Amino acid sequence: MKATWPLPLIGIDASRSNAARMTGTERYSREVVEAMLRSGGHRFRLYTRAPILDAGAAEVVVIPRARLWTHLGLGPEVGRRPPDALFIPAHVLPIGVGLARRPRAVVTVHDLGYRHFPSAHPLRQRLYLDVGTWFSARRAAAIAADSRACAVDLTRFYGIAPEKITVAYPGPIPSVTLAPGRRGAILAELGLADRAFVLFVGTLQPRKNLRRLLLAMALPALAQVDLVVAGGRGWGGEDLEAVAREAGLGARAHFLGYVSDETKAALLQGARGLAMPSLHEGFGFPVLEAQMAGTPVVASNTSSLPEAAGNGAILVDPLDPAAIAAGLAVAVGDDAVRVDLIARGRVNVDRFSWDTCARQILSLLVPEGSRR
Numbered sequence: 001m002k003a004t005w006p007l008p009l010i011g012i013d014a015s016r017s018n019a020a021r022m023t024g025t026e027r028y029s030r031e032v033v034e035a036m037l038r039s040g041g042h043r044f045r046l047y048t049r050a051p052i053l054d055a056g057a058a059e060v061v062v063i064p065r066a067r068l069w070t071h072l073g074l075g076p077e078v079g080r081r082p083p084d085a086l087f088i089p090a091h092v093l094p095i096g097v098g099l100a101r102r103p104r105a106v107v108t109v110h111d112l113g114y115r116h117f118p119s120a121h122p123l124r125q126r127l128y129l130d131v132g133t134w135f136s137a138r139r140a141a142a143i144a145a146d147s148r149a150c151a152v153d154l155t156r157f158y159g160i161a162p163e164k165i166t167v168a169y170p171g172p173i174p175s176v177t178l179a180p181g182r183r184g185a186i187l188a189e190l191g192l193a194d195r196a197f198v199l200f201v202g203t204l205q206p207r208k209n210l211r212r213l214l215l216a217m218a219l220p221a222l223a224q225v226d227l228v229v230a231g232g233r234g235w236g237g238e239d240l241e242a243v244a245r246e247a248g249l250g251a252r253a254h255f256l257g258y259v260s261d262e263t264k265a266a267l268l269q270g271a272r273g274l275a276m277p278s279l280h281e282g283f284g285f286p287v288l289e290a291q292m293a294g295t296p297v298v299a300s301n302t303s304s305l306p307e308a309a310g311n312g313a314i315l316v317d318p319l320d321p322a323a324i325a326a327g328l329a330v331a332v333g334d335d336a337v338r339v340d341l342i343a344r345g346r347v348n349v350d351r352f353s354w355d356t357c358a359r360q361i362l363s364l365l366v367p368e369g370s371r372r
Contacts (some may be wrong), residue, residue, distance in 0.1 A: 007043045008366045010102060012036065013074060014046040015063075016090060021232065021258060023203055024285050025110060028146075028174050029089040032108075035171070036087075041264075042362065047074050062077040071095045072298075076101065085365035092132040098139030106364045107136045108144040108168070111282025111304070111369040112153040113207055120207040120279060122235055134158055142364040144168040146283040149302035152278060153286035161196035168361055171354030172288035190228075190256065197254070198328055199271035199295070201264065201286040203233030207279045209318050213266075216277075216324035225252070225332055227275075230267055234260035236273035236298055268293040270313035273331040276305065277318040285310040291345030296331040296338050298324070312345035366369055 017027040037044060037056055044058035049069060052060050065073035075094030077270065078086060086093075086103040090110065098105050114121045114129045121129070126243050137143055143165045145151040152161040152169050178186075187193045198217065202208050217227045227249065229240070245254035259267070268274070274290035276299040287308045290297050299305040301315035309315065314337075316327040330337050 006022070007041065008085065009043045009045060009083040010036075010362070010365055011045045011078060011086045013070070013086075013088045014050050014052065014092075015069060015074075016049065018050060018052055021311065023232075024283070025090050026284060028108070028110070028170055031171060031173065032089060032352045032358055033363065035110050035354040036362060038355070039080050039358055039362060042366065047077065053305060056159075061352060071309045082372055087361060088136070088367055090200070091129070091136055093136040094146070098141070102316070104141045104365060105139065106142045106144060106361060107140045109133060109137065109149050109150060109154060110146050112157055112305070113280030115153065115157050116303070117207055117279050120205070125235075125278070140164075142166065142359070142362050144364060146170055147307045149304040149307065150282055152314060166360055167366060169352050170283055171352045172292055173285050175268070175289060175292055176261045177267055178262065178269070183266040183269050184264055185203070185268050190254070191227065192226070192267075192270065195226045196224065196272050196332065197228045197270070197274050198332065199267050199290075200229045200230045200231070200275050201229065201267075201289070202276075202278075203234040204229070204231050204240060206238070207276045210240055211238065212246050212318065212321045212326060213275055213277050214240065214243050214249065215321040216328065217252070218249055219322065220327040221272055221325050221329040222332070223317050225272065225328075226254060227252060228254045228256065228267060228271070230256045230259045230264060243330070264289075265293070268295055271295050273328055275324070275328060276300065277316065277324050278303070279307065279318055281305050281308075287313065288349050291342075291349045294342050296341040297345060298327040298331050300302055310344070310348035310351065311347035314341070 014033050015032050016026045019026040026300040045057050046060045048062055063073040070092055071094050073355055074094050082102045086105045093105055114126045137160050145165050145167050148167050151165045155162055189328040273296045278300055280303045284305050287297050291312055297311050297313035299313050314327040317323045
């Protein structure tokens with residue numbers, strides 16, 4: 001009789017996948033974990049901070065530790081009961097993982113923006129990211145990078161061999177389906193029902209380049225257009241509302257803070273354009289979200305954003321407010337260009353799939369020829 005072996009057991013750090021507030025890293029974790037669970041052909045063990053209600057057949061191990069969860073919670077648990085492979089969706093492997101034969105560790109590195117723009121990160125955060133990424137990139141058996149730009153940076157800054165890195169593009173973040181009339185109601189509640197506006201989505205921090213975006217919006221080419229900023233306050237200390245006042249934007253600048261998925265969907269559908277002039281991005285989920293919503297995109301011509309946007313966006317120099325303004329003026333005001341950008345954007349989104357991303361990562365966790 002032919003011997004049969006149990007399916008490989010893959011452990012996944014799912015601690016970010018059910019966070020109360022979702023930013024890009026949390027959304028990546030949630031979507032890629034769900035796609036991996038859909039894939040079949042493996043057994044899964046999810047490590048979390050709190051119970052997960054929709055884990056399907058996966059085993060869930062809750063590690064209720066508030067601080068140093070990765071190193072003092074996840075690490076010891078994996079050491080006690082090692083899975084065959086361990087996937088970390090965001091940068092940092094637990095100390096001790098990668099030293100023994102099991103588990104085979106794979107980590108996703110999202111970006112190395114802290115190396116390009118160190119002043120755009122707090123010193124403590126920058127040091128943690130630098131040491132953590134260096135350590136994880138060396139200890140992991142394989143690395144998944146969100147973009148070619150990130151893969152190149154891993155080799156440039158940390159000397160990681162290119163063959164150790166796989167570019168596994170994320171998929172688009174699914175949008176909330178709005179009930180009939182709901183978009184108009186939300187925009188009316190926000191005072192935007194009759195306003196032409198450009199939208200920015202993201203955490204407010206220096207690398208998002210909001211100061212230059214505000215200066216761009218104050219230029220004559222965009223005098224009839226509002227700016228809506230949707231995102232929670234990060235670090236940096238800069239009073240962006242004061243910058244908007246000094247630039248003369250007045251009531252044309254709307255700072256909404258962190259918004260619900262429903263409100264974000266309404267804003268994306270109602271905006272004349274999405275502005276993403278970041279100094280550096282690991283991927284840029286809002287680009288795909290806007291393209292899915294049929295909203296023209298203006299993004300930086302640097303880091304990973306050209307990869308994410310494809311030929312479905314206007315790309316500009318993020319260091320030049322006049323260039324940002326010129327791109328936005330075309331995206332907002334030129335109807336022929338708008339129609340073309342919307343069509344190209346919708347085609348571009350089809351290049352990205354969470355199921356494809358999950359399959360690529362699973363192939364790193366359980367390579368061909370390693371099955372028993």
